[in-house]
Amino acid sequence: MSSIRCIQLCKTFRQGDEIITGLDHVDIVVDKGEFVCLSGPSGSGKTTLLNAIGGLDTPDSGEIHMDGIRIDMLAKGPLADMRLHNIGFVFQAYNLIPVLTAQENVEFVMQVQGVAAAERAQKARDILKEVGLVGMEDRKPAQLSGGQQQRVAVARAIASQPKLVLADEPTANLDTVASSQLMNLFSELNQHHRVTFIIATHDKRVMAYAKRLIKMEDGKIISDEMQAPILDEN
Amino acid sequence: MKGIGIFNLRFQVILVLSWRNLWRNHRRTIIMLAAISVGVWAMIFMTALMRGMVDDMLKQGIQNLPGHIQIHHPDFRDDPSIVNSIDEPSGNLLDALNDPATKAWSTRIKVPAVIASERETRGINLLGIEPGKETLLSGIGDQIIEGRFLRDSNDNGLIIGAKLAERLETRVGKRVVVISQDPDNNIAERGFKVVGIYKAKMPRLEEFNVYAALESLQDLLKIKPQISQISIVGEDFRDIALLYHRLKLATPENLEIKTWYELDAYLKYMLNMMDGFVLVWVIIIFLALSFGLVNTLAMAVFERVHEIGLIQALGMRPGMIVYQILLESLLLLLMGLSIGNLLAFITVKPLESGMDISIVAEGMAMMGASSMLYPSLTAADMILANMVVIILGILTSILPAWRAAQLDPVRALHST
Numbered sequence: 202m203s204s205i206r207c208i209q210l211c212k213t214f215r216q217g218d219e220i221i222t223g224l225d226h227v228d229i230v231v232d233k234g235e236f237v238c239l240s241g242p243s244g245s246g247k248t249t250l251l252n253a254i255g256g257l258d259t260p261d262s263g264e265i266h267m268d269g270i271r272i273d274m275l276a277k278g279p280l281a282d283m284r285l286h287n288i289g290f291v292f293q294a295y296n297l298i299p300v301l302t303a304q305e306n307v308e309f310v311m312q313v314q315g316v317a318a319a320e321r322a323q324k325a326r327d328i329l330k331e332v333g334l335v336g337m338e339d340r341k342p343a344q345l346s347g348g349q350q351q352r353v354a355v356a357r358a359i360a361s362q363p364k365l366v367l368a369d370e371p372t373a374n375l376d377t378v379a380s381s382q383l384m385n386l387f388s389e390l391n392q393h394h395r396v397t398f399i400i401a402t403h404d405k406r407v408m409a410y411a412k413r414l415i416k417m418e419d420g421k422i423i424s425d426e427m428q429a430p431i432l433d434e435n
Numbered sequence: 436m437k438g439i440g441i442f443n444l445r446f447q448v449i450l451v452l453s454w455r456n457l458w459r460n461h462r463r464t465i466i467m468l469a470a471i472s473v474g475v476w477a478m479i480f481m482t483a484l485m486r487g488m489v490d491d492m493l494k495q496g497i498q499n500l501p502g503h504i505q506i507h508h509p510d511f512r513d514d515p516s517i518v519n520s521i522d523e524p525s526g527n528l529l530d531a532l533n534d535p536a537t538k539a540w541s542t543r544i545k546v547p548a549v550i551a552s553e554r555e556t557r558g559i560n561l562l563g564i565e566p567g568k569e570t571l572l573s574g575i576g577d578q579i580i581e582g583r584f585l586r587d588s589n590d591n592g593l594i595i596g597a598k599l600a601e602r603l604e605t606r607v608g609k610r611v612v613v614i615s616q617d618p619d620n621n622i623a624e625r626g627f628k629v630v631g632i633y634k635a636k637m638p639r640l641e642e643f644n645v646y647a648a649l650e651s652l653q654d655l656l657k658i659k660p661q662i663s664q665i666s667i668v669g670e671d672f673r674d675i676a677l678l679y680h681r682l683k684l685a686t687p688e689n690l691e692i693k694t695w696y697e698l699d700a701y702l703k704y705m706l707n708m709m710d711g712f713v714l715v716w717v718i719i720i721f722l723a724l725s726f727g728l729v730n731t732l733a734m735a736v737f738e739r740v741h742e743i744g745l746i747q748a749l750g751m752r753p754g755m756i757v758y759q760i761l762l763e764s765l766l767l768l769l770m771g772l773s774i775g776n777l778l779a780f781i782t783v784k785p786l787e788s789g790m791d792i793s794i795v796a797e798g799m800a801m802m803g804a805s806s807m808l809y810p811s812l813t814a815a816d817m818i819l820a821n822m823v824v825i826i827l828g829i830l831t832s833i834l835p836a837w838r839a840a841q842l843d844p845v846r847a848l849h850s851t
Binding site: 252255257258277278281282283284285286288290292296298299300301305309310312313314315316317318357 | 447448456754
């Protein structure tokens with residue numbers, strides 16, 4: 202059963218007098234539990250496609266289905282609920298809420314979902330431990346390094362057990378070691394929890410972890426291939 | 436139940452976000468807090484001063500004749516002559532008047548008359564009073580500035596106002612002649628010795644109200660034991676509904692019973708005008724405050740566009756974002772109100788024993804108020820100021836909150 206299906210997605214942007222094509226009749230099907238990397242140069246449409254699948258942006262035309270529900274037709278409220286219960290986001294720029302501690306950032310989505318205090322606190326502690334942030338639960342984002350912040354963002358994305366994690370250049374601001382740790386974590390979640398991953402990147406080391414590699418250019422999919430993932434030797 | 440539980444959890448998270456966001460920019464929040472506090476203080480303090488002044492004017496107005504409630508002949512208000520007299524109270528009415536809920540009451544004769552000295556003649560309101568009881572009602576006994584007050588209901592003396600004494604060119608100890616009519620339209624006249632001169636807080640009353648003992652006047656007008664009116668005072672002139680109802684039940688049907696605001700429309704309008712003025716005053720101050728409040732919230736939203744985009748991306752509904760911004764505004768308002776109310780309480784309470792404003796006494800006297808101002812901090816005025824600030828504060832916060840909720844998540848996430 203397919204988890205995500207995009208049909209003939211088109212999206213253009215106006216930049217001054219110029220019209221830029223973000224997505225040009227994109228068709229894509231991502232099954233549950235897949236580990237997909239979107240690659241391509243800047244402006245190829247990777248982030249636009251991620252935003253459309255995540256319900257953050259609306260396509261000009263085409264359809265997006267998630268588990269049989271057409272999400273591009275949803276109103277703002279139901280769309281927010283869909284994101285809340287199904288999708289975990291990992292952004293390039295960490296994007297933590299600065300007034301909340303690491304633990305509170307991880308608990309945030311669960312709290313909005315309505316998970317009871319004790320349960321979400323325990324889950325948040327467990328996940329922070331899993332991403333190697335024991336003892337840093339009470340630190341605010343400004344007191345954490347870039348790598349630590351990104352791990353908190355990953356913890357937040359997976360804490361609510363989403364069906365799908367959308368990650369946009371998740372390793373762009375991380376050093377090699379931190380990047381490997383993060384990708385190992387993603388692989389583990391994909392393998393053990395059947396979480397679907399769609400990662401936009403132009404980092405070849407990240408692409409190596411993917412089971413499926415989709416290349417984009419000028420808003421079009423130019424290749425879509427399965428590959429044997431290369432797991433980190435560490 | 437589950438829905439309520441989820442709402443509570445969401446409320447907790449937006450409460451934490453609102454509170455912490457408020458203190459991200461300490462300086463701006465403290466400045467806004469100071470503005471709200473001073474504004475609320477000014478609202479309540481000025482209202483207390485105005486309320487005190489108007490209360491004083493009303494009390495003077497009510498004391499200087501009608502009382503809080505008055506019982507008289509049904510035609511007395513149209514024709515306040517001696518023919519429209521009534522019997523002294525008895526039976527159920529007397530029992531009701533003597534009930535402890537009635538603070539004070541007294542009977543009076545009130546007829547138009549002419550007073551003549553050796554040099555001048557003037558038209559007056561001639562009032563026959565029970566001296567002991569009347570002092571409790573109108574305080575006339577305490578306003579004597581020369582001579583003495585009437586001793587009892589048989590006293591043959593006359594009390595006149597300082598202004599009238601000046602017009603008549605008379606003084607304590609001199610004789611004057613009072614001329615009126617008896618019920619048969621015969622001239623009733625008698626010489627009285629001026630035994631006292633009073634100074635009223637409302638100078639115009641000094642020229643017209645002349646006081647004699649009740650029984651002396653009954654003898655002069657040949658109406659014993661009839662009277663013109665029964666004047667009654669309760670504990671608070673604003674809260675006389677119960678007393679009025681009780682007395683109305685005991686009042687014979689052939690008599691008319693009226694409250695002070697029915698008897699003196701001017702005083703009623705003054706009270707209504709004061710209430711309206713307080714509301715206008717509170718709203719004007721709030722409008723000045725609202726610019727700062729909207730600006731603070733608009734800046735807070737503008738600075739957090741990226742974050743708002745983030746919480747939208749994470750699944751916060753637009754409605755919850757509106758609530759979060761409104762909650763931020765409400766927290767700011769509640770803190771400002773608490774400080775403002777406390778400041779008002781601390782500054783008004785010590786002044787409630789009276790502020791000497793004799794420097795503007797003449798102007799105050801013209802308005803019917805005394806030279807001492809007693810600021811009045813009422814719960815109703817405080818509630819009004821607080822409600823106006825909260826309701827209008829929330830209303831003015833809706834626009835920045837709504838704008839925050841309408842942000843496009845992708846654009847918001849890309850803003851710096």
